[in-house]
Amino acid sequence: MPGFGNECVSEDPRCPGALPEGQNNPQVCPYGLYAEQLSGSAFTCPRSTNKRSWLYRILPSVCHKPFKPMDQGHLTHNWDEADAEPNQLRWKPFGIPRASEKKLDFVSGLHTLCGAGEPKSRNGIAIHIFTCNTSMINRCFYNSDGDFLIVPQQGKLLITTEFGKLLVEPNEICVIQQGMRFSVEVFGETRGYILEVFGAHFELPDLGPIGANGLANPRDFLVPVAWYEDRQVAGDYTVISKYQGKLFSAQQDFSPFNVVAWHGNYTPYKYNLDNFMVINSVAFDHADPSIFTVLTAKSTRPGVALADFVIFPPRWGVANNTFRPPYYHRNCMSEFMGLIKGHYEAKEEGFQPGGGSLHSMMTPHGPDAECFEKASKARLEPERVAEGTMAFMFESSFSMAVTTWGLKTSNCLDRTYYKCWEPLKSHFNPSCK
Secondary structure: OEOOOOOEEEEOOOOOOOOOOOOOOOOOOHHHOEEEEEEOOOOOOOHHHOOEEEEEEOOOOOOOOOOEEOOOOEOOOOOOOOOOOOOOEEEOOOOOOOOOOOOOOOOOOEEEEEEEEEHHHOEEEEEEEEEEOOOOOOEEEEEOOOEEEEEEEEOOEEEEEOOEEEEEOOOEEEEEOOOOOEEEEEOOOEEEEEEEEEOOOOEOOOOHHHOOOOEOOHHHEEOOOOOOOOOEEEEEEEEEEEEOOEEEEEEEEEOOOOEEEEEEOOOOEEEEHHHOEOOOOOOOOOOOHHHHEEEEEEOOOOOOEEEEEEEEOOEEEOOOOOOOOOOOEOOOOEEEEEEEEOOOOOOOOOOOOOOEEEEOOOOOEOOOHHHHHHHHHOOOOOEEEOOOOEEEEEEEOOOOEEOHHHHHHOOOEOOOHHHHHOOOOOOOOOOOO
16 A cells, blocks of 8 residues: 555455444454554654554464563674774675575574664664575564664565565665564575664655655555464464563464454555655755655754665766765764665775665765766766665764674674775865966
């Protein structure tokens, strides 16, 4: 179903009339179902930000054995485990183990790269890398701490949720919001990025003087339709909860994807990045990269985000008398960049699909020497920029700490990154304006 944040209604066609008429919680639901509300906001939030859905399910989600701690793997919110690292950081593509060597599903393949803040106080973010080669079998996951914005880079994901199914391919994204149970099926070696936010939900950025249309249009976001399975698993279905940064597991006798019908505005959703309506400078200079914001998670300070999801899609470059690649920059925000496909315009070598870079708060960054020399001498004609490429940025107002896995264990940190700027030379000549 299309639309962002819409009030949606869906029922599996195998059970017509499964949604109660005129009320949420009748004494007896149709087909003998249980009514369960999933709240994504406080009851008393203003209507514009109030998020909730009603689920009509075969058994309520409360039917499980007690949760017990489970192995964390490389998932962490301990931001003090490694020394602070203010340098420009770049990672080579993160390796994906072969299934014959080590089986990893979506949960066991989560690796925390960096982050800041704290899920207990509901204020912060984390950036994870997922690498997996095996589908989740009789396992589901939900995040009690915040929302996952998932960016697949290699391999498609078939995500089964309580609301229905989402097929998410590279160059698409999906958001699984706080508390929603889901399971991930993969079809080979799979890799991607995750932006996790605590304490806010993603929303479309305000458009201001752009007007009523542009950037990511609400109609292009897609919500799944109801689908259920009535499947018994004899005490062997595992529900995994991420709670206060730790993983816990509980057993139950049935599949949690037993929602026959639902209605509400608190749902998972997906978006195809090709649908982004790009706005760019048509005279001179650059618009700031905020013009490429797809989704934002706002902080309590006006105009300052917990995190923004920004993309750099194919577009026309036509600016006159302008250095067209990204400018040199020092930023009060932290910038993590990833590459889904192609070659990023400011660094065509070294920054590869499936890798990443982190330019921390006030750490200088910008085009490498080769890019600067080429762009400074280029003939300025209308040209396609980033054709066949999709780079993205997770930008945050938090000063992010890098984990031990990111700095050492992953063995992907490119310790020669700084050398791409060493060939930059002075062109200053006080005698020649």
